[in-house]
Amino acid sequence: MSEYALSVKELTKKVKGNKRIVDNATFQVKKGEIMGLLGPNGAGKTTTIRMIVGLISKNEGTVLINGKDMDQDGQMIKSEVGAIVENPAFYDHMSGYKNLLQYARMARVPIEKDRIDEVVKLVKLDHAINDKVKKYSLGMKQRLGVAQAILHKPTLLILDEPTNGLDPQGIRELRDYLKVLASEGTSTLVSSHLLSEMQLMCDRVTIMEKGKIIDISELSSLDQSNEKSLNPVSFTVSDIEMAKQKAEQVQYEVVKASERIITFNLLNDDIPKVNRMFVKAGIDVYAIESAKTSLEDKFIELTSVAANQTDKGTVANNDTAN
Ligand SMILES: Nc1ncnc2c1ncn2[C@@H]1O[C@H](COP(=O)(O)OP(=O)(O)OP(=O)(O)O)[C@@H](O)[C@H]1O
Ligand SMILES: [Mg+2]
Structure with missing residues (x-):
């Protein structure tokens, strides 16, 4: 068995003009780990996630889920993954419960009604689960999205900006249930552009800027390095x-x-x-x-250094072209 729930190697996405919007990205999510994918707007987080779950094609690289190659066993592996990419789509005229029921019927693995009740409780949607989704707030839809993503007990959970639209209480609850899931062995990749959020939620963060991975940090080691400096x-x-x-x-x-x-x-x-x-x-x-140097400072420092290098790189390339 692989020690990684997710292993992304040299993943690249090119768009028109051969521009690499994800460039040679390599990182892993260990079993039971909550890994953050952190980067400013436009860094390439959603593109990376879309390639991992097979929503868009990749140009280069491999994606292994629990050691198995998505290119070879894609359909089978998909039952091991739960994901929210951008805003999850629901049937608006149906209740939250009926949406989950519908999803459960289409799942590759059998899902009992008890399981639906369990996830509804976990994401704290019990009070509104019989209301129509069109009456839901953004935060409630996010919760329903998480419920749907974990319904079939995936071993790997992939969430793209799941805290969008959540209030501080909702963010805290999301954090709490991700930790519960992690303690039960679920591995999570969660993206965000908010570092303060990642700091509380994740074991490690992969920092992305302009399509490139510029740092992978253990959050506890960052705290310790502060102690010694x-x-x-x-x-x-x-x-x-x-x-x-x-x-x-x-x-x-x-x-x-x-x-x-x-x-x-x-x-x-x-x-x-x-x-x-x-x-x-x-x-x-x-x-x-x-005034401890926070991860926030490190993040800003890293992303501005990366931005500088990219800018210099462009100038250098122009020079050689001339
Ligand atoms: N199909 C496409 N063609 C050209 N450029 C694209 C395409 N899709 C995305 N991009 C560009 O690639 C970059 C990365 O986009 P992506 O959505 O992955 O970023 P992100 O890190 O998820 O940002 P955000 O925090 O705003 O969600 C952006 O500059 C975006 O404009
Ligand atoms: Mg995005």
Whole structure:
């Protein structure tokens, strides 16, 4: 058995003019993992997902699901995948329940009515499941979409921007049930352009920009690297002059000092030491704020570096062409 639920290798999509809107993308989703596919608008997330689920053809590369090649066993493998790509389509004049029933009848595997009730509860749609879908809000349709995608107990769930139209409560609930599914062994690939969301939802993120994968990060390791690096920490103190004097006596690097706030570059372990130093010197500390480099910063840094390189690449190509 393959250790990966999904393995995407050198996946490429070309459009008119030989432009590569997905360019040589390689990444994997481990079994039971929630993998984020993160990138700004137009990065190529939907195109990548459409190729994975076979909605559009690919120009190059392979897609393996649970170790099996989509090109060879596509029809069979499809029962192992549940997906929402863009806005899921429903029969508007039918209730949510009838939509699910209809979908269950068409599924390749038998689906019991109990299973429908189970997923309806999981996505918290019980109160409205007998209402017609045309009365549903966008968020309710998203929930119904997730219910439909997981109805046949897929081992791999692929969700393209599932939080679109969800309120904060809905986003939180989605996160919670993805984690429940993950604990039961379901692997998930979930796309988003919102990093803060990915940070809470995923085990790892694959970052995409202009069709290329520019980084794959373990979210926990990003947090740990922060622990071991110097980060700006601000102390709001009662006596800034005395605080500056104290700081001069020690080796901590002062980044800036304003009327009441003094900022140092510190390791995590140094924060309580500096605090103790101030308190011992009779300086009151009103607040300590640590401006950790967040994943948001890393994301912006990575995508802007990638954008720069692509721009330079274009210039270089033009040069050779001339
Ligand atoms: N059939 C096509 N022909 C030409 N260009 C296309 C085609 N389909 C998509 N594109 C372009 O490819 C790029 C990637 O599109 P895609 O929809 O995959 O991005 P995305 O990451 O899903 O963006 P978003 O966050 O806005 O959903 C975009 O610049 C888009 O305009
Ligand atoms: Mg998209």
